[in-house]
Amino acid sequence: MAKSGIFGERPVGAVTLVETPVSRSYAQKARVAFLVVAASVALVVAATASVALPLVLAVVVGLLSGGVCGLVVACVVRVWPALRVLWWWAFEIVAAVTLFVGMAYLSRATHPAVPLVLLAVVLGVVFGVGRLRRRVSAWVWCVVVRHRLRLCFAEFIRSTSRLHPGRLPLILWARPTPAGERVWVWLRPGLDLMDLDGKADKLAVACWAGEARMVRASAKHAALVRVDITRRDPLTGLVASPLSAWVAWMRDEDAPVSPAMPPLGLDLLDVPEPAPEQRNPRR
Template sequence: MALALGFVVGLVLGFMSALLVRVWPVLRVLWWWSLEITTAAVAVAVVALLVRVWPWWLALAAVVVPVAGALLSPRVRQFVSAWSWCVVDRHRLRLCFTQLVRATSQGNSRPLQVPLMLWARPTLAGERVWVWLRPGLSLDDLDGKTGRIAVTCFGASQVRVARAREHLSALIRIDVTRRDPLTGLVPSPLAALLSGTNADADVPVSPAVPLVGLDLADVPEVPVAEPRGGGRR
């Protein structure tokens, strides 16, 4: 019974593994275009449901008008733009890694596999993409190639590559920088706490700390008072 059960389990697992190997190229393409496929499927499904009740032009307007109205809001446009760049980065990085794999595979009997683009999300400076490296590539192979990756990502000024987890060498993180979040003017609330003062006025120097080592014509010298009693203490 044990031998029969082991044979059946091995046969089922082997069949599933062989099926996964066969359909893996299709699954990989579907994963690369998963967001676009999902968005198009939802839009077509909504229009198809509305067409059953309304005319086709009214159903199409019922979908297009709310979307166009929502894009008029700056927050919605910023949200859509941020996630759109994440989609663009996944595709552009896939093309960049394809060229890298082709250059690295020259002279090898077995070609390398393109890394799997796992996920991407927007950050304050740009986007962050997680990539799963396939056998044959490592983080060291990307040293000195961040400039090429930045050129691949449209509008990127800088790209940083690091390991996402210490115990997983295949999982790396790519930070794409498109803007500097520290260039904005941040007002200080300290000026409001100083009531009755002029912010443009010169701040006086405390007399307890005399000016030492300054030879400026505009700064008058502070006279030093003579000690009382005519002697030193």
């Protein structure tokens, strides 16, 4: 029986990268992949090698090749959930590595204070210049929204028993829009846009936004879905029609401003009560 404590089975501080059901599912897939690939490669290599080598040696070579190829494929399948996690956090990982490697290189190549000063200057410029700050903030929101959407989709799938837990949609990329962010999502087999119907409000809440709207992003691929996150209204200003420009040369006097009809009967007291309708006495 598993050991249990006040914090459960897991040690304090442990972080789950891949959930247990997903991990089990991919372990099973890895075993199947190993067997299929190993057998296929072994057969093909043995048959090919038997032309030039003795049969026993050809079988040995085939088995070895199959084993190696199967192992490689099984490893890739087994660690695929972890690779996916790396993809989700790719931006942060690349940014952090670049920052620390760059700072370490600069401090070694120059004075230890130089990278800190440079960092302070960059941060100062970014936060000081409004336009730059807004641009950076918009891209940061894109990074945040990708994570929020992923968590939200995971929650939807967890709450839907018919969906396999490993079938999380792939969050492709996100870009800022004047209203918020636009994110493209690739749905895995077993999912469709209908599965997300009625969940727009939940997505908006998860993304700390005002609204979320989903729509098919491609006529060719039903799996490609676009999610528009709205956190501000860019359509508040007055929009002029280009038709106005055509008549800008006309003077105001040209437009009729006084009605041709005398202002009579415009109030209730000026209008007499209409005659009552004749009712059919048979009814």
